Amino acid sequence: MHAHILPGLDDGAxxxxxxxxxxxxxxxxxxRTVVAAPHFMPGVYMPKPEEIWARVAGLQHALNEEGLPLRLAPGAECYLDPELPARLRRGELQTINDTGRYLLxxxxxxxxxxxxxxxxxxLLLSGITPILAHPERNAVLAEHPExxxxxVRRGVLLQVNAGSLAGLFGTAARSAARLFVRHAWAHxxxxxxxRPGERIAAVSVALNExxxxxGRAGACALAGDRPQAVLEGTECVLPDPDPPVFKPRFSFGRFFGR
Known part of the structure; x- marks a missing residue:
């Protein structure tokens, strides 16, 4: 659902x-399928949809030549800014697989x-479903599960990183990712x-986690069924999210019966 595999477009390959x-x-x-999602970050990386498509076609040709059974789909990881809806209306942003329905x-x-x-x-009101990339790595969301x-209740979808579940980004990100998965907030x-290396190797570790x-059905949904729906531009089948559970805080007054 999210890899910076296209050469020379951002800080990826x-x-x-x-x-x-x-x-x-x-x-x-x-x-077997990868959403090629270069950064779109105003003033830093601003690949146009036609440029992304051209790079996808070129890399897909090279993959076929190498006999690698990997299908590429176009996308972009779009940095949140107030102009995002306007940029989308102007055709500056690449939706996932060009269906016009999902935006990373x-x-x-x-x-x-x-x-x-x-x-x-x-974005939601305009018919675009935002998929938040690695929300477990956002300090505020990791600290405030509510x-x-x-x-999620309002219709925003979440993509967690395999590396977070494998512990590559620290204990806070791993704990948050596990919480999001357990509560059916991670989709x-x-x-x-x-780059090649540990983030890719983390995929099998994360699936086991x-x-x-x-359970297996949940893992298949996160890594197969729902991504396929996104690629087709159809509605994802989603479980009802569990509400957060808050543990009572220690109180001296409560301890002394007051």
Whole structure:
């Protein structure tokens, strides 16, 4: 659902050879389809949809030549900013597989912008379902699960990173990712791979983790059934999200009977 495999578009694969190396590792992990999602970050990376399509076609040709059974679908990881809905209307952003229904959206790591809810819900009202990339790595959402629950109830979907479940991004991200999976807030699994190596190797580790948390059917939904619906531009079958459970805080007054 999320890999920076296209060469030379962002901080992901730098060369065709590196893209092919990533593809070989993904295939070895059992991956058969990848959403090629270069960053769209105003002022930094701003690939046009036609450029993404051209790179997808070129890399797909190279994959076929190498005999690698990996299908590419176009996408983009779009950094959240107030202009996101307007950019989408102007045709500047690549929806997943060009169906015009799902958009991969990246939050800043350190905060949750005051305009975030307005942007996300404007997208929903326009018929676009935002899929938040690695929300477990956002410090605010990891700390405030009630906010995540509210977003999911309103129709925002979540993609967790395999590396988070495998512990590559620290204990806070791993704990948050596990919580999102257990409560049916996580809807997709992605590698977010930028290079060959540990993020891709984490895919099988993450699938085993998901299987232990919610069972094989849940793992298949996150890694297969729902991503297929997104690629087809159809509605995802989603479980009802469980509300967050808050543990009572320790109180000296309660301890002394007051």
């Amino acid at each position: 730098r060369t065709l050879e590196e893209s092919l190396a990533m593809a070989r590792e993904l295939v070895a992990q059992g991956v 959206v990246e939050l800043p790591m350190g905060d949750y912008p005051v305009f975030a809810d307005d942007v996300l819900f404007e 906010k995540v629950y509210d977003l 997709f699994l992605g590698s977010d791979a930028h 998901i299987n232990s948390l919610i």
